Amino acid sequence: MIRRNIPAFLFLFSALSCIVIWYTVYYYEAPRHLAIHFFDVGQGDSIFLELPNHRQVLIDGGPTNAVLAKLGNAMPFWDRTIDLVILTHPHADHLDGLIEVLKRYEVGMVLESGAAYATPDYDEWNKLLRTTHTRVVYAHAGQHIMLSKESGFDILYPFENAAEKRFTNIHDSMVVSRFFYGSTSVLFMGDAERPVEYQLVGVGAHLAADILKAGHHGSKTSTTQALLDAVRPHFSAISVGRKNRYGHPHQDVVDRIAAAGISLFRTDTNGDIIFESDGMRMIPLP
């Protein structure tokens, strides 16, 4: 079969090679913007950022392996590395998808609070971090993670290193961060609740941002008026599952956001949400 059809096989092979080479060329040569994907992974958070210099950041992994297909779609097929993974807190709806990500992708660095939390999922995560020899950094306010000359993360919360500490509410160990690229920025609240928000506003943290990732899936425990006044975003994104049993997002939160004149994007109604920035302006993609 092969011996008889050598020209056909050669043709097929060169055709495929052409496709792959041009795909690669276009990927690397296209004028690039920062892209922020709020993945629709059901009731949970998963946010993926790709910078113009091809640095990639994943914040949380959602409750299931759905994040894998989303990553497969957002990343080029040969890319098996993610530079930075941020775990905001070890609840299953933020952690579970990351476990499989850690198994399949080479992760440059993991940023988490490291707060003590005893669940089988988090045990598995810690075991995997050890066996894969992944670099782990414990987050606290004041850290800057530079991803290029003009972009990076400022860590705003927890105020001090929370590693190995016990919390009655694990949401109080939330990794809250502000991402900036040029003059555009995003505030990632994770599942932070009212006490964390008040503390951040109280100490006068640099909260102003173009996009607010509203805390705790739009629950009524979060996104207070004080926070909205301090952040003054153009857009707000809520990661939330369709017909979830918690009734997220809460109508009060939706009303507060609408009253402040902020355009709201929700993963349950919009599906995947993508924003792009050229460093000057943040634009939602349709």
Place this chain on the structure above:
Amino acid sequence: MRITDKGQILFVDMKEINGRVLTPSRSILIFLRPYPRYEEGDMIAAEGLFEQKPYDGKTFGILFASREEKIGRETQHIIMRALRKSRSVFESNLNATLPEPHAGFMKGLLLGEKTALPTDLLEKFKITGTSHIIALSGYNITLVGALLVDVMLFLTIPFWLTFWIASGSIILFVLITGVASSLARAAIMGILVLVAGRVGRPYHMTNALAFAGVLMLAVNPYVLRFDIGFQLSFLATLGLVYLTGPVDHAISSWIARIRWLRGKNVLPQKERSVLITVKKIASETIAAQLAVLPLVLYLFGGVSVVAPVSNLFVLALVPSAMAMGFLTGIAGFLWHPLSQVLGWGAWIILEYELRVIDFFAHIPLSFISVSFVGFIGVIAVYTGVALRHRIIGIKNKTS
């Protein structure tokens, strides 16, 4: 056991309930949380809410575990343990080289595993009538075997060695991937092709199919009633064997009737051979589809109209995709970069498949729902066809 998006599902044989011994034993499902992960061979004590309800038609009940604990490990034979281990390494090799949904698709092709596939993709398979590629078919294994033989002969490896390597790989493949019923039949038929080539006897698909069917039913009679994969692929192969001829004939006469082709039968040799190949694939696809049609209507509640065309595009590259995936998984045991390069090749083929399926799934009216076919109807149709065939067969013999 099976791992899904919502957690882990254990399939358990219940031998005793409240001190009463059950004969025969009943099978129950135990639903566990996704973590901690258990492995085959773990002994687990679980408690929770038990609901007695049928599932898949063969399950006695479901235990929703609220608390479970690992209480030990079953001592396994060293060979079994090695096989289980190599299967999970094989899978993680694919996971490490292919992104999703490609990795899940490949596991579906090679291992017949559906759980790793997103539901919207499964829906697209259904709409385009290509779900059967996920249920391993003997035909594909045959082609993978033939492909291996071709490649090795091309590399001027002597035939006797080629034969043993090819048979060995098929057996290794079955052992690694676990003996699923469709795969077992596929492998039996695939090896028969090779044996036929070696001893110089022509390979009769009818005989191979009957042999594989009898062997598998002897081992486990339940597959006949409960294994949809077995039913579908057995019928499809049956259609391939018995209906391809008539369908091919019908297509030929139909082509001959098209006016502008009339008198143009003097096509150049090359073009005619391409035409004949396309016609062959088309008639084989239609034959297989015809044979499974009644059962498909009953099982899936409808039929895909685009199936003959979409299959033409999809099936052409399935054996190469399987061969590439198999090599990718095996290379991962040896050297990761090699596995990665092979994985890129596999990715290209899978991407092609996914795009074709996506394209056909978006054609309007590609799936027509039919809801009036009952179980009795299905049996009646097949019995009728079988009887008719039998009568014609006898008539042919007597005349």
